[in-house]
Amino acid sequence: MSRICILGAGAWGTALATAFVGQGHAVRIWGRNAETCDEINRQHTNRAYLGEAKLPEDLQATPDMAQAVTGAEIVLFVAPAQSTGAVAASIAAHLAADAVLIACAKGIDNRTGQMQSEVIAAQLPDHAIGVLSGPSFAADVVRGLPTAVTLAMPEQEAAQSLAQNLSGGAVRLYASDDIAGVQIGGSLKNVMAIAVGICRGGGMGASAEAALITRGYAELVRLGVAMGARAETLLGLSGLGDLVLTCSSELSRNFAYGIAVGRGEDVSGLKLAEGVHTVSIANDIADRHGISCPVMQTAGMVLSGAMSAEEARIALMSRPVKAEHPERRE
Ligand SMILES: NC(=O)c1ccc[n+]([C@@H]2O[C@H](COP(=O)([O-])OP(=O)(O)OC[C@H]3O[C@@H](n4cnc5c(N)ncnc54)[C@H](O)[C@@H]3O)[C@@H](O)[C@H]2O)c1
Numbered sequence: 628m629s630r631i632c633i634l635g636a637g638a639w640g641t642a643l644a645t646a647f648v649g650q651g652h653a654v655r656i657w658g659r660n661a662e663t664c665d666e667i668n669r670q671h672t673n674r675a676y677l678g679e680a681k682l683p684e685d686l687q688a689t690p691d692m693a694q695a696v697t698g699a700e701i702v703l704f705v706a707p708a709q710s711t712g713a714v715a716a717s718i719a720a721h722l723a724a725d726a727v728l729i730a731c732a733k734g735i736d737n738r739t740g741q742m743q744s745e746v747i748a749a750q751l752p753d754h755a756i757g758v759l760s761g762p763s764f765a766a767d768v769v770r771g772l773p774t775a776v777t778l779a780m781p782e783q784e785a786a787q788s789l790a791q792n793l794s795g796g797a798v799r800l801y802a803s804d805d806i807a808g809v810q811i812g813g814s815l816k817n818v819m820a821i822a823v824g825i826c827r828g829g830g831m832g833a834s835a836e837a838a839l840i841t842r843g844y845a846e847l848v849r850l851g852v853a854m855g856a857r858a859e860t861l862l863g864l865s866g867l868g869d870l871v872l873t874c875s876s877e878l879s880r881n882f883a884y885g886i887a888v889g890r891g892e893d894v895s896g897l898k899l900a901e902g903v904h905t906v907s908i909a910n911d912i913a914d915r916h917g918i919s920c921p922v923m924q925t926a927g928m929v930l931s932g933a934m935s936a937e938e939a940r941i942a943l944m945s946r947p948v949k950a951e952h953p954e955r956r957e
Pocket residue numbers: 635636637638639640658659660676705706707708710714731732733734763764765766898899901
């Protein structure tokens with residue numbers, strides 16, 4: 628049994644907390660909204676994020692950061708990716724010296740270009756840091772449906788031991804030592820899901836969606852490898868696995884966001900879609916590495932309003948014809 632603190636009382640933080648309580652861990656959630664914490668403690672629900680799903684009675688939530696973090700052996704960062712740095716800075720005074728920190732948000736910091744583990748390390752440099760990512764909808768996990776994700780730490784043995792500790796019930800963790808690869812896959816698949824959603828919303832057909840997923844995956848691998856990922860990791864749960872899930876289910880907020888954009892609907896009231904916040908920094912990083920990423924670039928232009936979905940379709944379809952795997956011909 629471990630003492631676990633979850634930072635973020637939204638859909639994913641609450642679902643992970645529910646799974647870990649079910650495994651016998653002592654879990655405390657920190658949420659910035661006192662009313663949400665009160666609802667989790669008293670009514671055992673988090674309706675704004677998880678509807679009527681029933682949460683464990685011994686799951687505790689608090690808006691008091693010191694209370695949530697003090698004494699925790701494992702701390703998971705589950706607030707939106709762009710807020711991870713601020714959350715990390717705010718826990719420093721309360722954190723046990725040997726606490727292990729796990730990044731669970733999927734996104735690249737759009738100010739610095741850092742991955743989530745780097746954002747955390749910049750604030751809390753003396754801690755072991757890992758990453759948890761893979762195909763997993765909070766709505767599935769909170770209902771106890773089978774889910775497999777990847778847990779990466781810089782040392783394989785440490786990853787293995789933590790994956791063992793946090794696996795159980797319907798959640799199965801696979802261990803990896805490719806901490807960069809796991810988070811790059813998780814960040815870029817959100818952008819691809821928006822692109823495929825735009826295609827769905829624009830009524831471009833199932834063949835076009837399959838083509839975009841495949842060519843989007845080729846980009847994800849090209850850019851991911853240039854950024855330090857291992858290609859095999861990008862073929863795993865946190866890469867291809869999560870790309871498939873997020874590009875195919877309307878439960879995905881990124882996919883749903885893309886669909887709304889493709890239909891020309893108002894997106895201002897939609898839920899968190901991390902790809903919206905990662906797309907422009909991901910395109911900047913691709914430019915810096917000299918990596919061609921037409922799907923991601925076109926998605927960025929549609930999201931910024933520089934191009935319509937229809938113009939994006941024309942732009943992608945009129946690119947020069949080329950080899951499908953140019954790198955294999957050399
Ligand atoms: N929902 C899922 O199925 C799922 C699955 C895997 C990974 N994730 C990832 O987990 C991260 C969180 O997603 P989520 O689904 O829980 O989002 P959410 O929108 O459901 O919840 C986000 C939570 O963070 C809080 N929050 C927002 N801004 C904050 C800030 N500046 N400081 C502190 N707290 C803040 C919100 O109040 C809310 O409690 C995302 O990066 C997402 O990609 C989500």
